[in-house]
Amino acid sequence: MKAPATGQAAPPRDTPLRPEREDVRVAALAALAVALHVLEAALPSPVPGMKPGLANVVTLLVLVRFGWRPAAWVTALRVLVSGLVLGTFLSPTFLLSAGGAAAALAALALAARCPGRGFSPLGLGLVAAMAHMGGQLLVAWALFVPHPAVALLAAPLMTAAAAFGTLSGIIAWRILAQEEATEQA
Amino acid sequence: MRLRPTPADLLAFAAAAALLAALHLHAWGGGGPVVTARVETPAGTRLLPLDRPGTYRVRGALGESVLEVRDGAVRFVDSPCRSKICVRSGWARGAGELVACLPNGIVVTLTGPGGEYDAINF
Numbered sequence: 593m594k595a596p597a598t599g600q601a602a603p604p605r606d607t608p609l610r611p612e613r614e615d616v617r618v619a620a621l622a623a624l625a626v627a628l629h630v631l632e633a634a635l636p637s638p639v640p641g642m643k644p645g646l647a648n649v650v651t652l653l654v655l656v657r658f659g660w661r662p663a664a665w666v667t668a669l670r671v672l673v674s675g676l677v678l679g680t681f682l683s684p685t686f687l688l689s690a691g692g693a694a695a696a697l698a699a700l701a702l703a704a705r706c707p708g709r710g711f712s713p714l715g716l717g718l719v720a721a722m723a724h725m726g727g728q729l730l731v732a733w734a735l736f737v738p739h740p741a742v743a744l745l746a747a748p749l750m751t752a753a754a755a756f757g758t759l760s761g762i763i764a765w766r767i768l769a770q771e772e773a774t775e776q777a
Numbered sequence: 778m779r780l781r782p783t784p785a786d787l788l789a790f791a792a793a794a795a796l797l798a799a800l801h802l803h804a805w806g807g808g809g810p811v812v813t814a815r816v817e818t819p820a821g822t823r824l825l826p827l828d829r830p831g832t833y834r835v836r837g838a839l840g841e842s843v844l845e846v847r848d849g850a851v852r853f854v855d856s857p858c859r860s861k862i863c864v865r866s867g868w869a870r871g872a873g874e875l876v877a878c879l880p881n882g883i884v885v886t887l888t889g890p891g892g893e894y895d896a897i898n899f
Contacts, residue, residue: 706785715782
């Protein structure tokens with residue numbers, strides 16, 4: 593934008609759609625989450641539905657640093673764009689992904705309101721991962737396979753979710769600790 | 778930032794452990810699959826779980842049929858039909874098996890996990 597010729601700032605004739613700082617931040621973090629999501633989709637998985645969910649680390653980081661709203665934006669964008677990139681948009685895979693993400697965000701919204709010292713990244717990671725898997729299983733049961741066997745699948749999948757959720761929490765905590773150290777230096 | 782779990786964290790981990798324990802108990806324990814007999818009569822359908830032994834009287838089109846449940850299987854003990862094909866067909870125990878007394882309008886189908894087929898269409 594050119595500086596106005598006169599000393600006084602002229603009022604803008606139109607209001608161009610300019611991204612604010614937070615928009616740029618959300619976009620950058622969402623891009624990072626999409627990269628992790630797509631990278632992970634390339635990894636082979638021993639059991640369908642079992643994956644590390646490293647993209648959720650980004651959600652955790654944004655939640656702790658910037659709050660729930662940006663975290664929800666980053667997650668929604670991640671699910672949408674990853675669906676488009678992987679070609680699963682509006683397919684069952686996408687619906688499972690979206691259902692899981694919505695459940696995880698709902699759980700994180702509750703967890704973020706926890707009184708007292710609240711949750712550390714560790715607890716947030718666990719809660720988000722369990723809610724994510726729970727939401728996915730519910731979507732799978734409600735939309736695709738209304739069979740009691742889904743409950744049997746829940747045991748190994750929820751166990752994996754607990755393990756990977758804790759791992760995500762540890763990764764998020766280490767990144768936050770490093771950022772803090774860098775900021776203090 | 779030191780990694781010190783907060784009380785809320787510990788609570789979440791305890792809840793997760795309890796949930797996982799319950800899920801695994803449900804998945805691996807619990808006395809095997811239960812086959813259920815689906816008894817269709819002219820008056821309607823009722824379900825008989827085969828883990829509950831006993832003798833059941835079922836009203837059909839001609840009269841009363843007697844079903845016996847024992848050792849995870851079901852059979853016709855008696856039926857007011859002439860041919861008694863239902864009684865002679867003996868015990869049905871696996872999911873997907875079927876015994877019927879057609880004159881009396883009673884069809885007993887076994888449903889449950891682990892059958893050889895999901896459904897049969899005649």
